[in-house]
Amino acid sequence: MHPSLGSLRWSGSGGCSCSRRTKDEEPGVPEVNPRTSEDDDPGPDAPDEWLIYRGTGEPHDGIGALPGPPPWRDFDGGPLVEPGPAAESSSARRLGAYRHMAQLHRPGAEELEIVNAALYLRRPLLVTGDPGAGKSTLAHAVAYELGLGRVLRWPVVSRSVLGDGLYRYDAIARLQDTQIARDTRGTTTPGGIGSYLRLGPLGTALLPTAKPRVLLIDELDKSDIDLPNDLLNVLEEGEFTIPELERIADREPEVEVLTDDGAKVTVRDGLIRCRAFPFVVLTSNGERDFPAPLLRRCVSLELGRPDHKRLATVVRAHLGEEAARSGDDLIQAFLSRSRSELLATDQLLNAIYLTHYAAQPTRDRIADLLIQALDRPR
Structure with missing residues (x-):
């Protein structure tokens, strides 16, 4: 048995634990709500040698x-x-x-x-x-x-x-090409079925x-x-x-x-x-x-909702280190509002990108215009 397979066992509650599954146990399908706190980082010494995607x-x-x-x-x-x-x-x-x-x-x-x-x-x-x-x-x-x-x-x-999702067959185009070939008396040739x-x-x-x-x-x-x-x-x-x-x-x-x-x-x-x-x-x-x-x-x-570290990483990945530093106040405000409002991360990215070009107090007003609750009545 591959060593990593022996490290997986699905508990009755759907969680994943690190112990060997006995042959009498049925493989299950886990359902997990990952923690979003900063303590969730597995750290450099975590037993992750079995991980393919890291x-x-x-x-x-x-x-x-x-x-x-x-x-x-x-x-x-x-x-x-x-x-x-x-x-x-x-x-x-x-x-x-x-x-x-x-x-x-x-x-x-x-x-x-x-x-x-x-x-x-x-x-x-x-x-x-x-x-x-x-x-x-x-x-x-x-x-x-x-x-x-x-x-x-x-x-x-x-x-x-x-x-x-599987395939599309354009029967109408095939019929049209066949009719065109007939009308032109063979000067054009329709493709095989694979062409459609x-x-x-x-x-x-x-x-x-x-x-x-x-x-x-x-x-x-x-x-x-x-x-x-x-x-x-x-x-x-x-x-x-x-x-x-x-x-x-x-x-x-x-x-x-x-x-x-x-x-x-x-x-x-x-x-x-x-x-x-x-x-x-x-x-x-x-x-x-x-x-x-x-x-x-x-x-x-x-x-779950991303925490401060995750949001800062997203901003850093799209806009760079300087944007993550200068937009930290917007990240903090976004996190505070997201506890009671439905917000999307791309709203935060839009606000940080655009407010980079605006000075106070225009900056705050633009951020408020761009970061609006998605679940508010329209």
Whole structure:
């Protein structure tokens, strides 16, 4: 047994403790509300040798040390396809121009443990918290530190259905091209069916790759009531089929389709099955409850309100050390107000950035205009 696996045991209350799990115990799904105090820093001497994601903000190749999956999460999709492209500008915007400064404050011990539990168990990570708590940023932080490339993002709205995340087939465009080819008497040729198929972010994440892709399913609580249930089978089985390709598999067993990255991959017999289960981050603002079957398939993490050290680190990562020092009074005021008002961290960043160019008393007035309670009546 890998030494780190022996250090995990899920207690009946859903917590994580450092003792060996006996073979009679069932693996569970923890749900943790991390502490947000400054004492939550695990410190340099913490027993964190099992951690793959360390929250340091420094890229490393630790993903290679991730042990094999549990038998019930072992997938055998193939043949392997090329890894996705490198991280893009969206991750740089999320993590900040001074993102290397994230090493000045690591996430809390429990947050690190739960993120790593999702990596080890190949389970989706369900992250809940107030707007601006850093739920979406967590996916970019993991992808950046572990070198997992571009984050695949699926922003969910009330009209979203499972098919949006898996793939899109443009049958109308194919029909139009066929009609044009007929009208021009063969001077133009419509493309094959693969020219009209494009994998969505979820479909691309499930392609068989050597390393896991990172998939962000953002604001799942805004979805239609059916979407969480529709996700169950795909997240459990790590595969899905494309009926349009299954129907022609006897004539065209291999079809090239576009991915969410814009690359072309070959789909065989209309089936896509993962090899390395993706690191899936489902975010929720807590506006609704999810069905128990979905919760059972996820590792749950609740992000509390950030403390002073965490907010200062966010400001430092985006605006630099000087901005964190000069904006300390705004950070203190933001923390005081957030005890009774719903505020978002990006409001604080906007205020500190803009007030850098304004003198007192204009500075205070601008900060008050930008940092307004999100839950106040309009």
